[in-house]
Amino acid sequence: MIDGRALEALERTVGEALATGRTDLLAVLGRGEVSVVLGWPAEQPAWACKRLPPFADGGAADRYAATLARYLAELAARGVAVIDTEVMPVAIDGGRVVLYCVQPALSDAELAVPLIRNDPDRARPIMAEIVGAATTVVDAAVGLDGQLSNWAVVDGRLTYLDITTPMLRRPDGTSELDTKVFLASLPWALRAVAHRLVIPGILDRYHKPRTVVLDLAANLLKERLDQHIPLVVELSADHLTPPLTEVEVRRDYRSDARMWSLMQSVRHADRWWQRRVRRRQYDFLLPEGIER
Ligand SMILES: Nc1ncnc2c1ncn2[C@@H]1O[C@H](COP(=O)(O)OP(=O)(O)O)[C@@H](O)[C@H]1O
Numbered sequence: 001m002i003d004g005r006a007l008e009a010l011e012r013t014v015g016e017a018l019a020t021g022r023t024d025l026l027a028v029l030g031r032g033e034v035s036v037v038l039g040w041p042a043e044q045p046a047w048a049c050k051r052l053p054p055f056a057d058g059g060a061a062d063r064y065a066a067t068l069a070r071y072l073a074e075l076a077a078r079g080v081a082v083i084d085t086e087v088m089p090v091a092i093d094g095g096r097v098v099l100y101c102v103q104p105a106l107s108d109a110e111l112a113v114p115l116i117r118n119d120p121d122r123a124r125p126i127m128a129e130i131v132g133a134a135t136t137v138v139d140a141a142v143g144l145d146g147q148l149s150n151w152a153v154v155d156g157r158l159t160y161l162d163i164t165t166p167m168l169r170r171p172d173g174t175s176e177l178d179t180k181v182f183l184a185s186l187p188w189a190l191r192a193v194a195h196r197l198v199i200p201g202i203l204d205r206y207h208k209p210r211t212v213v214l215d216l217a218a219n220l221l222k223e224r225l226d227q228h229i230p231l232v233v234e235l236s237a238d239h240l241t242p243p244l245t246e247v248e249v250r251r252d253y254r255s256d257a258r259m260w261s262l263m264q265s266v267r268h269a270d271r272w273w274q275r276r277v278r279r280r281q282y283d284f285l286l287p288e289g290i291e292r
């Protein structure tokens, strides 16, 4: 696995990028709605490093790591192959800890999006497997994000890679993950309301087979792979009653895109405020320029 000193060097580079705004210092392998995935070493990445927002202390970081370990065990028990992931801490200022989830860097021949883009014939078996997984694995306790960008085919096996938000809920429906950690990238005035009203609704979608498959189909629009939407609609008929419809998929995409663009604008505005007005360093790498 990656060497601890290499990760400290990466964190120093991230620190420099955050202090100067020079994101060109970083090798960005990919971006989701929440995070930026960094390649290490930059020239020829062997590792994909997913940096979590800083934790206040080692205890909070350990609690996150324990929840993630339970989530990975739960996915494995339910038959989902997950890419090897190591959680590694880097100490920063004031006792704070940054955690990185480190995975082998996958190639375009493995990641499902470029794979299907380059060879559309692979779409049917891959989508069928994702729809199957989404509808058998997901329930009130365990969630997952079925979007195509979260999957790869590694050694011939469908493999899940988006694990930085472990979706585990207790029997009373509350999230095991301290979602406040992720809300740290929102302006403080919005955090309480997001925590109570927005996050439970967002998370709930990942705990229902129907919305997980709907999300897979809807996100093909964002990936400019909408030619495969009818395929997912067709496959959904084997698992969902009533099956999805294309109208439902397009409607869902529009409302999802609106919600996430709003979230991004709020975070960008807060970053501007912190930097220009408060003259403080902004601690998060925000995904930039997401096309919708
Ligand atoms: N192990 C990996 N190797 C190569 N690229 C990756 C790897 N993990 C993620 N990526 C790229 O980064 C993107 C975002 O990663 P993901 O873990 O899904 O984060 P998010 O939670 O922000 O969606 C992926 O869709 C993919 O393009």
Ligand SMILES: [Mg+2]
Residues within 6 Å of the ligand: 032, 033, 149, 150, 162
């Ligand atoms: Mg993702």
